[in-house]
Amino acid sequence: MDAPHKILILDDDADWLELCRDIFAQLPSKPEVRTATSSSRALGMLDSEPFRLLICDLKMPRMDGLQVLTVVRRRFPELRTVVLSGLEDEEFRSRAYALGVDLFWLKTDMQRDSKMFMDCLESLLGRDTDGGFRGIQSKGLMDIIQMECLSRSSTVLRITRGPLVAKLWFQNGELFDAEADGACGEAAFRRILAWKSGTFENLPAEPDRQRTINKPINALLLESAQVMDENANLSSETQFIDASHRKTMWKLSLLTREGAEFVIAVPPEGQGEPDALGTQAAEQLADWTRQAAEIVKRLGDKIEAGPLSHITGNSMEKQLMVLPHGKKSFLVGWPPEASAHQLLEHSKKLVASWDS
Amino acid sequence: MGFLKKIKRWFRSRAAIQHLPVGSITVDRDGQLVTSTVSSAYPKALLGEIGREVLALFRAARAAQMPLAEVSIHFGSLLITARELRGGAVIFLLPQSALSQLPT
Numbered sequence: 001m002d003a004p005h006k007i008l009i010l011d012d013d014a015d016w017l018e019l020c021r022d023i024f025a026q027l028p029s030k031p032e033v034r035t036a037t038s039s040s041r042a043l044g045m046l047d048s049e050p051f052r053l054l055i056c057d058l059k060m061p062r063m064d065g066l067q068v069l070t071v072v073r074r075r076f077p078e079l080r081t082v083v084l085s086g087l088e089d090e091e092f093r094s095r096a097y098a099l100g101v102d103l104f105w106l107k108t109d110m111q112r113d114s115k116m117f118m119d120c121l122e123s124l125l126g127r128d129t130d131g132g133f134r135g136i137q138s139k140g141l142m143d144i145i146q147m148e149c150l151s152r153s154s155t156v157l158r159i160t161r162g163p164l165v166a167k168l169w170f171q172n173g174e175l176f177d178a179e180a181d182g183a184c185g186e187a188a189f190r191r192i193l194a195w196k197s198g199t200f201e202n203l204p205a206e207p208d209r210q211r212t213i214n215k216p217i218n219a220l221l222l223e224s225a226q227v228m229d230e231n232a233n234l235s236s237e238t239q240f241i242d243a244s245h246r247k248t249m250w251k252l253s254l255l256t257r258e259g260a261e262f263v264i265a266v267p268p269e270g271q272g273e274p275d276a277l278g279t280q281a282a283e284q285l286a287d288w289t290r291q292a293a294e295i296v297k298r299l300g301d302k303i304e305a306g307p308l309s310h311i312t313g314n315s316m317e318k319q320l321m322v323l324p325h326g327k328k329s330f331l332v333g334w335p336p337e338a339s340a341h342q343l344l345e346h347s348k349k350l351v352a353s354w355d356s
Numbered sequence: 357m358g359f360l361k362k363i364k365r366w367f368r369s370r371a372a373i374q375h376l377p378v379g380s381i382t383v384d385r386d387g388q389l390v391t392s393t394v395s396s397a398y399p400k401a402l403l404g405e406i407g408r409e410v411l412a413l414f415r416a417a418r419a420a421q422m423p424l425a426e427v428s429i430h431f432g433s434l435l436i437t438a439r440e441l442r443g444g445a446v447i448f449l450l451p452q453s454a455l456s457q458l459p460t
Contacts, residue, residue, distance in 0.1 A: 064374075091375065091433075091451060098432025098452075281421070288420035292413055296429055299409040299436075303402055305376065306432025313417065313424040320424070 385443030
C-alpha cells in the first residue's frame with residue numbers, strides 16, 4: 001500500500017494549526033499532516049522531506065506568505081499550494097494566483113463551505129502529475145481519437161495547446177477532416193498527433209463538412225506512429241541532416257507566415273548555443289535576452305510581482321518581445337509597423353510551434 | 357467554531373503584507389528617484405530598485421547595439437512600463453488583477 005501523502009500547514013498561530021491538523025487528518029486519503037509556525041521552519045521541512053501539499057497563510061511576521069510562495073514555486077515546482085487566508089482583498093487573491101497557487105480560500109469560507117474545501121484538498125492530494133490531455137488524465141491524443149471512433153461519434157474535437165488550436169471532424173466514427181496551424185487534411189492530422197499535451201473539447205457535429213481524409217483511421221494512426229518512432233530513433237548522419245534541414249525549412253516558413261523578422265531561442269548560460277533564424281547578430285541579441293531575463297527575474301523577486309509573463313521593447317527600427325518558455329527565453333523581433341495588439345498572441349504562437 | 361473572532365484578533369496584532377506600487381516615478385541617469393506619485397507607504401528603497409533595474413535594462417539594450425525607447429515588463433500581478441528619458445526614465449507602475457486587460 002502506498003504511503004499517505006503529506007500536507008504541510010504554515011501559519012503563525014499555533015491554535016489555528018492545531019485545529020487544521022485535526023480537520024485535515026480526517027480527509028478520505030488520511031494524509032499525514034505536519035505544521036510549521038514560521039516560514040523558515042516550513043522551508044527547512046520542505047527541503048528535508050517530500051510533501052504533496054503546502055497550505056499557507058499570507059499575513060505572517062518577517063517573511064509573509066507571498067514571499068514563501070515565491071520561493072516555493074522556484075524550489076519545489078511539483079508541490080501543490082493552497083493559500084488559506086483571512087484577507088478578503090482581491091489584490092492578494094490575484095497575486096497568489098499569479099504566483100501559480102492551485103487554490104486560494106478564505107478562512108471564513110472554509111467555515112461556510114467546509115465540504116467543498118475538503119473536496120478541493122482531496123482532489124489536489126490525489127491529482128496525478130503525469131502528462132496527457134486535461135479531462136482524461138494520462139491519455140494521449142491517439143487514445144482519445146480511438147475512443148471517438150470506437151464509440152462511432154459524430155463530433156468536432158477542438159484541441160488546444162497553448163496558443164495553437166486544431167480541429168478534427170468525425171462523422172459516425174470516421175475521421176473526415178483535420179485542421180491545424182495552417183495545414184489541413186492528413187498533414188494536419190500528423191501534426192496534431194505530435195502534440196504531447198493540451199486540452200480538448202467536443203463541439204457539435206458538422207455533417208456538411210467536406211471530407212478530405214479517406215484513409216481508415218487505424219491506417220493513419222499506424223503511419224503517424226511509425227513516423228514519430230523514426231523521428232525519435234534517427235541514427236545515421238544523413239537522416240539527422242535531413243531532419244535538421246526539414247526543421248529549418250519549417251521554422252523559416254513559420255517565421256514568414258507570422259510576419260516576424262527574427263526569432264532566437266536562448267538556453268540558460270552554459271547550456272548550449274542559441275538557436276536563431278532571421279538575424280546575423282544572434283549572439284549579441286541572445287546575450288541581451290539573457291541579461292534582460294536575469295534583471296527582470298531579480299526585480300520580480302524583490303517586489304513580489306509574480307512570475308514574468310513577457311517583456312516588450314520598442315526602438316525606432318523594430319519591436320521586440322521576450323517570452324520565457326520552459327528553461328529557455330525567446331526573443332522575437334517584429335517590424336515597427338506590426339500591430340502591437342497582436343504581437344503577444346503571434347509571438348506565443350511562434351514560440352509554441354518552434355519547440356513542437 | 358469561532359473562526360471569525362479569532363481571525364480578526366490575529367490580524368489586528370500581526371504584520372501587514374506589502375501592497376503593490378501604483379503610480380509613476382522618474383529616475384535620473386544615476387538611478388536616483390526624482391519624482392514619484394506612488395503612495396508614501398510603499399518603501400522608497402524598493403522604488404529605487406525598480407528604477408535602477410529598469411535603467412540596467414535600457415543600458416544592456418544600448419550595449420547590444422539595440423537602443424530601446426520604451427520597455428514594458430509584464431509580471432503576473434504588475435505591469436511596469438518605462439520610457440527612456442535622456443539617460444534616466446519615467447516609469448509607470450500598474451498592478452494587474454485577474455480581471456485586468458493586459459496591454460501589449
